Amino acid sequence: MMRISMVRRPVGSLLFPVVVGTLSLLLGCTPLRGSGDLGVVIERGSGSLQVVETTHNSSLGSIAELGDLSHATAVFSRDGRYAFVFGRDGGLSKVDLLTQQVVNRTIQAGNSIGGAISQDGRLLAVANYTPGGVRIFDVDTLELKLDIPAVGADGKRSKVVGLEDAPGQAFVFSLFESGEIWLLDLRDLAQPQIKKFPNAGSQPYDALITPDGRYYLAGLFGEDGITLLDLWHPEQGIRRVLQGYGRGEEKLPVYKMPHLKGWAMAGHLIFLPAVGHHEVLVMDVNTWQEVAHIPVHSQPVFAMVRPDKRQVWVNFAFPDNDTVQIIDVPSLAVIQELKPGKGVMHMEFTPKGEAVWISVRDENRVEVYHTDTFQRLATLPAEAPSGIFFSSRGHKIGL
Numbered sequence: 001m002m003r004i005s006m007v008r009r010p011v012g013s014l015l016f017p018v019v020v021g022t023l024s025l026l027l028g029c030t031p032l033r034g035s036g037d038l039g040v041v042i043e044r045g046s047g048s049l050q051v052v053e054t055t056h057n058s059s060l061g062s063i064a065e066l067g068d069l070s071h072a073t074a075v076f077s078r079d080g081r082y083a084f085v086f087g088r089d090g091g092l093s094k095v096d097l098l099t100q101q102v103v104n105r106t107i108q109a110g111n112s113i114g115g116a117i118s119q120d121g122r123l124l125a126v127a128n129y130t131p132g133g134v135r136i137f138d139v140d141t142l143e144l145k146l147d148i149p150a151v152g153a154d155g156k157r158s159k160v161v162g163l164e165d166a167p168g169q170a171f172v173f174s175l176f177e178s179g180e181i182w183l184l185d186l187r188d189l190a191q192p193q194i195k196k197f198p199n200a201g202s203q204p205y206d207a208l209i210t211p212d213g214r215y216y217l218a219g220l221f222g223e224d225g226i227t228l229l230d231l232w233h234p235e236q237g238i239r240r241v242l243q244g245y246g247r248g249e250e251k252l253p254v255y256k257m258p259h260l261k262g263w264a265m266a267g268h269l270i271f272l273p274a275v276g277h278h279e280v281l282v283m284d285v286n287t288w289q290e291v292a293h294i295p296v297h298s299q300p301v302f303a304m305v306r307p308d309k310r311q312v313w314v315n316f317a318f319p320d321n322d323t324v325q326i327i328d329v330p331s332l333a334v335i336q337e338l339k340p341g342k343g344v345m346h347m348e349f350t351p352k353g354e355a356v357w358i359s360v361r362d363e364n365r366v367e368v369y370h371t372d373t374f375q376r377l378a379t380l381p382a383e384a385p386s387g388i389f390f391s392s393r394g395h396k397i398g399l
Contacts, residue, residue, distance in 0.1 A: 035080035038097045038391045039348070041359065041366055042085075044069045045384025049085065051100050054350045054357075054390065057368045057378040061100040067091040067107075073114040073387055076394030077139065078121035083389070084139075086115045092126060094142060097391065104142045108135055116165040117394070123186060125171045127163035134160055134173060134184065146192060152178025153198045162207025162218050164398050166231055172216045174204035181218060181229055181238060197238045200227045205275075209398040210265055215285070217241075221275060228288065241288040242272075242281065266309035266329045273300035273314070280314060282332060292332050297323050302346065305329075306371055307353035315344045315358075324358065326374070336374050340367045348388035359385035 041050040041059075048064040049072075066072075068089035075084050082103065085093040090109035095102055110130035117124055123145065124137040136146035150158045150173075158175035166172050169187045174180065181200045185193040202222025209216050209231075218227040225243040230236060264271035265285075272281045274293070280303050282292040298320035304313050312327040321344050326336040343362030349355070355377060358367045361384050368378040393399040 033098070035097055035391050036351070038080065039357075040074055040083050040085070040095070040097070040389055041357075041380075041382050041385050042069050042072045042074070042387040042389075043383040044072065044361070044386045045364075048383070049074075049083075049095070050380075050382060050385075051097050052357075052380070054355070057355070057380075059380050059382075063095055063100055063102060066093050066095075066102070066105075069386070071113055071386075074389040075115060075117045075124075075399070076389070076391045077117070078394055080391035080394050082139075083391075084115065084117065084124055086112050086126060088112065090128070090130070092124070092137065092142060106142050108137070108144070113159075113161065114163060116163050116171060116398075118165060118171070118186065119167055119169050121394075123169075123189075125163060125165070125173075125184075127160040127173060129159040132157040132159045132175070132177075134163065134171065136186070136189075145189060146186075148184065148192075148194070150175050150178075150182075152180050153196075154178050161205055164207060164209040164216060166209060166216070166397070167213040168231075170231070172207070172209065172229070172231070174200065174207055174218045176203055176205065179204060179222075181216070181227065183229070183231070183234055195234055197229060197234075200238055201225060201240065208270075210270075210285070211397060213397040217270075219272070219275065224275075226272070226283075239288070242283060242290055264303045264305035264312045266305050266312065269329070271303045271305065271312045271327070273303050280312070280327065294327060294332055294334065296327075296334065297325050297337065303327075304347050304349070306356075307349055307351065311371065313347050313356060315347060321345075338369065338374060340369075341365070345386040346388050348390055351390065351392040357388045359388055361385055 037054045039052050047066050050062050051060045067087040071088045073086050083095045090107050090112045092106050092108050094104040109128040112128045115126040126135050132150040134148045150160050152158050152175050158177040160173050161176050163173040171184045179200050181197040183195040201220040204218040205221040207218040216229045226241045228239045228241050268285050270283045274281050280294045284291045298316040300314045302315050314325045322342045324338045325334050328335040340358050341360040341363040345359045345361045348357045366380040366382050
């Protein structure tokens with residue numbers, strides 16, 4: 001077997017990659033390419049995902065047999081080559097975007113709803129409903145490293161929601177039934193440290209972490225309000241913000257829970273979909289006070305910010321899930337409304353935000369729109385598409 005060592009080489013040896021690339025083309029092999037413009041579209045109807053690229057807005061291929069993807073999410077390795085897909089059946093799949101193959105797969109729990117990758121890119125954390133808890137895996141091998149049952153102060157096991165990666169080789173997550181927030185420090189994997197914050201509110205259902213990794217905010221389903229934890233000063237404990245929003249108003253039936261994972265933070269403003277209201281709430285992080293509430297088409301699910309922070313794109317719950325509205329950040333007003341089709345599930349911006357990809361589940365397609373002109377750029381067929389995730393997420397906190 002040929003051994004490759006790091007030695008000084010003559011300049012002529014730099015031609016070797018070019019020769020290999022040329023030979024691969026002549027032999028009909030896949031040409032060399034980078035991973036920075038790649039992504040995946042979850043096809044929940046077939047348990048598969050499409051590998052896509054954003055330079056030319058095209059699909060490169062499909063990877064099948066990934067189990068129940070009805071609520072699947074994905075995170076990416078630091079080099080952008082691998083996607084880690086978390087399935088609703090507890091499946092954890094490592095997918096090679098360049099070869100379009102499943103590298104490894106394990107059924108790690110009975111019901112899982114998402115995960116995160118550590119600051120150093122070496123550990124995966126998976127949030128589980130059944131059994132409630134967090135499991136930590138090695139990125140390279142998917143070997144189980146830690147199993148952390150989510151047993152609250154009440155002595156009962158809880159579903160884990162709102163799992164986010166944080167600086168300091170940490171993960172933060174919420175316990176739905178027991179209403180707690182846990183901060184897991186894995187700087188020493190042999191001696192993990194957990195700080196528990198009880199009385200975090202009734203039924204935290206999802207969470208976001210600010211792009212700088214400082215603040216963790218958990219939305220509450222059982223009451224109006226948001227729970228805040230400052231990760232720079234966790235010793236200060238948790239705070240409650242936006243308490244009583246919507247007080248005095250009749251709350252509507254909730255057809256689909258809002259998702260805070262698609263956070264929208266623009267400068268000092270955070271845009272949050274309100275539970276049971278036709279509003280997007282705007283909060284100032286300098287004061288943690290509500291500064292506006294923007295009337296929107298229906299009950300919002302995602303409120304996602306364009307990378308340049310100029311716009312926030314909002315989609316909605318059934319039965320009004322054929323609509324997307326665009327909020328202008330400077331004016332805090334809805335400036336455009338699109339009708340991509342029935343069953344808009346998710347939106348994902350290209351890395352610099354010139355385009356947005358929108359999954360239209362009930363019409364089996366993905367639409368790509370220009371974010372300045374709002375013109376449709378491309379349509380890609382997909383089988384009941386839901387989540388869309390681009391490899392650029394691999395370099396961002398909380399995504």
